[in-house]
Amino acid sequence: MNRGRAVLASAAVAVAAAAPAPLLAAGYERSAPVTAVLVSTAIAAVAVTSAAHRVLRGLGPVAVPAGLPMAAVVLVALAAWSPGPIKEPVLAAVDAVLHSGARILTTGPHPLATVDLLAFPVLAVWLAGAIATVLRRDGRVLPSLLPATVLLCGAAALNPEAIEPGYRSAALLAGAAAMALAGARHDAPVTTRAGFSLRVWAAAAVHGRKRSLLRTLAAGTAVACSVILIGIGAVAVPAVLEGWPVRAADPRGQRDLPEKPREVRNPLSYLSAWSAAPDVPLMTVSGPRTTLRWVALADFTGPVWLPDSSYRPAGPDLPLPEVVPPRTTRTTVKVSAGDLPGDWLPVPGIATRVDGVAVGHDAVSGTLLSLDGAVAGRSYTAAGMVPDWSGWKGTRAATASGTGYERYLRLPPGAPARLPDIARAAAGNGTAHQRASRIAEYLRDSYTFEPGAPGGHGYAELAELLVPPGRKGGGATSEQFASAFAVLARAAGLPSRVVVGFGAGSGGGSRVIRTGDAVAWGEIYFEGLGWVPYDPNPRKRSEASARPGPQERADHNGTYRGGDTSDATDTGAPGAVPRPTGGEYTLLIATPPGLLVLFLLLMPLLRLRAARGSRRGTARKRILAAWTELLVAMRLAGHTVPASATTAELTASLAATLPDTDPGRLRRLSRLVNAAGFGGPVTPDDASFTSEQVRLLATRLRRSSSLPRRLSWWVNPRAALWAARPSRLTRGEPAAGPRDRVSRPS
């Protein structure tokens, strides 16, 4: 019977520790293997800690650290199975333990399950299982569910969008709780242990068969209700919540990433040089013909447009932006990059999945980056949603404004004086879409495309290029037109950015993308629609092209061919943004030690203040305060103070543990405490005697206790709790004579 109960209890603890596994695993690319790893970890933790607890009988919590080497073995095995950036298993495990927490927070959702991202959950599940096992084996049923509950809450905060796995986890935990309670002993717990214990009340006696019938009925109802509730929780609620419009924020997005400066040329500044030498092959693309996006540049500094540079490591599956255009086509292409410079990845439309290369993802601009350095020479498959804007009228679409969009409207000081006038004249009046279209049209109509024109797209170049509407301007390349469009749009109050990409190239299923296919265009952000592209590139000197209205340019091949060569100037390196100052990190690091110091200073002060109570007030009050002090000292020294023990029994146990104390004095102490507590006469001399004895005994108790207890004697926070625990005595009430405090038979 006892064996069965022990097995049930261990199983309940293992299920509880494994309960957060589905929810934790939901954060990875493939959840099934991660769930398996975490569940095995929970079972191993329970088994190992149980064995350690059995071997270290009487040492209780020591079983948790005793089992930790096995956790390390599990981690090394995991590192051998799925290594992260470091391939050697032991080093990888060490690196994972050191960096796992930070990497989970700085990685995009659904990454590959590598050891550096798994170490933290594995250790957390191990610790939850181990601590729960120790608590359970000490007879604490409900507290043993606490670690798993805390872990489940943490997992829920990390994966707020995983509703169904969340309910599966909660159902598992509820099942574990039911198992744990069903296996709990029905008599009262051992009250002799100091600390947190929950009392389970035994049922009142009801007679005979009626009692067993009632029990059966009640148990049946409880089981039925539990099954129904857990079933509803696991099946019905997720379905209902799927359609719920509100989604919790992903904590991973709340953190600012340290920006990494990239020592590469500005992608926009390649265009002028490439237009001069348009036949250099850059990459081979196979798949449907589509434009590839390369880099989006949203920050205009005056001389140069800068790409975003906060990339999070991401798994193959990429998160979608907040707003997805209404009509999209799913397209998958295979790209073999040839001499493509930099480490940005050209992808079709809004990328949804990239296989074959580890990527960093900039969630704001959607730009992708190869995490392993230059993209040249690599092959990968990229899937994306290519927006289709053909036939879109945009009559009721409004541009986005407000917080988060100022950066798309920001024009640094130093703009040419006539820029606002030109913008106003070019854009005219009307809806945002009409004004944006007019700016693009104005640029297309007033200028000519001039391959090999000098590079540069800052204010200086634009001031030279721009002429008021109605007059014919000179020639330039895609670099300047895209920049001019975005700057004019900002001047006209439209949130804009520049995107660099590639046309579909020449050829059929497998085609070569050359330098001449590179193109830049402008984009305007519309509320609820996302970024809408506008083509400001003049068609003059182009061979054949459809009207490049507000639609994705799917047929730009060969537009920018020919012309003489001229050197493009490198107009500036992106990534010059300084790293954030360490101020807040310093505060973050300094807070816990500060709190610790405060705590270490405050605890003895509180204790001294409480101890003063035994020197003040009436004799009765002083004796009772001194007695409380002695009981706290006993508990601090690790002795048991059962609630059902009388004063005499406690002093007897003291006499047994401190053999050199005078039993006569202890007896007198016990007698005085009883007299003070139950209406006997006490004098101030008695109170002094009690205080003195208690002080002596407390000192002896401290000296006789183990080193950890001696060290934590004055700072143990539980002392305050023990001293403040309410008693049934009249302690703390104003002193009163025996007549008021006791009742006598009449």
Place this chain on the structure above:
Amino acid sequence: MTLKGTSLSISTPETAAVTGEEAMRAADIFDRMAESVGTVARCAPATVRLLLTAFATGGHVLLEDLPGMGKTTVARALAAVTGGTARRVQCTPDLLPSDITGVTIFDERTREFEFHPGPVFANVVIVDEINRTSPRTQSALLEVMQEGRVTVDGKAHPVPDPFLVVATQNPADLEGTFPLPEAQLDRFLMRLSLGYPGEEAELSLMRGASMAAPEDLVCVLDGAEMSRLAAAADRIIFADPVYQYVLELAQRTRRHPRLRAGVSMRASIALCRAARMYALADGRVYVTPDDIKDLAGPVWGHRLAPFSRASSAEENTALLAEVLAEVPVPGPHGNRP
């Protein structure tokens, strides 16, 4: 109670708390009695003290022991130290109620009916093997214990004061016995067991150590002193938390899943009464939870009714120990459940 005008005032006798001197004198008396009894009966001093407490409280005692443990000697010693008379009744199945209460006989000379008192007319009545006699005789005896008088032919004859019945029964040999029903067990204040004496004491007894005869003991406590003790015990300080403690213990026995019935109200009152005398015997003017814990076994042990019919004294003691371990003791360290 007197009515004065329209207001009702209740006058109660002076109930000032027991003074320390009174308590010390009482403790002295108890010490001397325990010492005297100890010279003739080789049993544990704690048992003697409980026996004396029961006697001074006016409660009857059921001694449950194997034969030859000195039950009768102890009872006789108890009678001797109080200067009273002791009578003994050996119970057999054919014992009649009149055999113990007494009979009315027609006197030829006076031509009248005359009452001849039975063995119950003594200060200490030793009823040996009470479970061997018929239920009819048992109930006659228990009526005397409760009422303190014998009614024969419509005439009441009061028994002497103090009056203590020490009944004995053999827990091992139950063949052909009539177990006492619960209602009758409830009449006994305490159930005690003398147990074996210590090894030393038994060795000296075997060597033929001369034990004084119980009748040689000097009287320590006379009737007047006894009533003074009883009056002092009534004025012992009994703090409310201790009453609540007793109540909680009683309720816990009533709710216990292995008990068919917990202790009765009479049992809790008896425990409080005994606790007062016990505290006084210790020279204290107040009752502590220790007193309650010491007395709970003897006073309540025979009043618990477990579900299992074949319940033994050991099982009851274990159940009671369980209840005592569960209920928090009042005091600075007593946590409310």
